[in-house]
Structures are given as structure tokens and as C-alpha cells.
Amino acid sequence: MMTTAAEQRPDAHHGGDGLQPDRYSIALVDDDRNILTSVSMALEAEGFRVRTYGDGSEALRGLSVTPADLLVLDIKMPRMDGMELLGRLRETSNVPVIFLTSKDEEVDEVIGLRMGADDYITKPFSQRLLIERIRALLRREKVSKDEVAPGGEAPIRRGDLLLDPARHLCHWKNEPVNLTVTEFLILKALAQRPGHVKNRDQLMDAAYGEHIYVDDRTIDSHIKRLRKKFKQVDDDFAQIETLYGVGYRYRDA
Secondary structure (H helix, E strand, O other), X not given: OOOOHHHHOOOOOOOOOOOOHHHOEEEEEOOOHHHHHHHHHHHHHHOOEEEEEOOHXXXXXXXXXXXXXXXXXXXXOOXXXXXXXXXXXXXXXXXXXXXXXXXXXXXXXXXXXXXXXXXXXXXXXOHHHHXXXXXXXXXHHHHHHOOOOOOOOOOEEEOOEEEEOOOOEEEEOOEEOOOOHHHHHHHHHHHOOOOOOEOHHHHHHHHHXXXXXXXXXXXXXXXXXXXXXXXXXXXXXXXXXXXXXXXXXXXXX
């Protein structure tokens, strides 16, 4: 009897990180049927539940009825592209999003991150890399939603800033600031040690883990979006400082 890829790998459904893929649904949105087929097969072999959509309009309708735990979106699609779909989704949801981009779409990558995507992968891409990025985002999302356990991580207070890592809550001057998982982890890394400079490599490790590499532009884009979100609450917000050629720091209160 023929066995599936998942059956051939006894750790496929659980890995070594405690994540249980069969509890998560992934939505793939791409107009390339070959990508939808190959990626969905790879994710299903890992144990994930997968739904596929051929364009943004179809995905928006489907996700409004049955939300997913994570989205993988192509940028260039007919009818409704990934940018427009992300914008529509971000009106009501902070679901983790990974963009699929082509090498000539660097501007789109930056815009997508500023709009609230959590990550991007350039085509052609390694399916193993995509799976690792998906697992990393889901692990962080799981941690951010877990209830506070005895001895769990305490809220961080820095002047007008309140961060509650256990519940993924952020407030500035008692007003909520809605952050993606990646934005939250970057802010947390900075706020934990006010006045201390974090270079981009340190912020990459805090937000993505030591085994996943993203370029400097990705961190810069997340920082810009963080500032924008805080300025929507308080136009005078200036706590995240840039030290050109060095990195970023959270100002001492």
C-alpha cells in the first residue's frame, strides 16, 4: 500500500516545537495552479489543513465564511491582487500573512510589509523555507494567545506604554494599538531594555528566530509601520529612535 509523505515521516504532524499542524488551517491564494497544487501537497504532508483560492476576490469571499489561521498570498493576481486583499483583511483581522513575490517586486514587498504582512518569500522559493516561516509565525501566534500561566511573562510598562506579551495586548496612553505578531515582538525587544541599542540582526532574531534570515529592509519596514500605528494614536509619539548605521532603541522614560 502506498504511504503519504506525512506517514513516512513520524514527526511530520508535530515537529520538535510542540506545534500541532492539524489544529491549523492555511489559506493559499495564487493564480498559479502549479504553485497551489505543489504547496498545498507539501503543507498537507506536514499535517496542516489547507484551502486554496485562485484570486483575491475568491479568497475574500471564502475567508469571510471560513477564516484561516494563516494566509500565504501572491501579490500579482487578476481581479483582486494580494495588496488589495491584505488591505481588506486588515480592516477586521490580524491573521498572520506571508507574501509571495517575484524578484522584480521589491517595492511591493516593502509596501506589503507596511500594510501589515508579517513576512515575504521571493519566487522561486524553497517549500521547506516556506513551511519553516509558517511554523514560526504560528508558534508566535500561539504564544501570544495563550493564557497567562503561573510564573508567566509579566506585562511591560514603560511610561505611557503597556505591553502584555501573554495576551498580545499593546496600549499607549490607555489607547489600544493593534500590532501584528512581528511588530509586537520587535517592540517588545526594544522596550525590554530602554536606552539600549538593538541592531537589525538582534531584532531579526527577536522577531523571526535565529534560523530564519530576512534582509535589513524588512526590519526597517516593520519599524516604520510601528511608528505609524503609534502616531495614529498620538501624533507626538517619538519613543522609537533610529541610530543611523547602528540600529534602533526605545527611549528612556
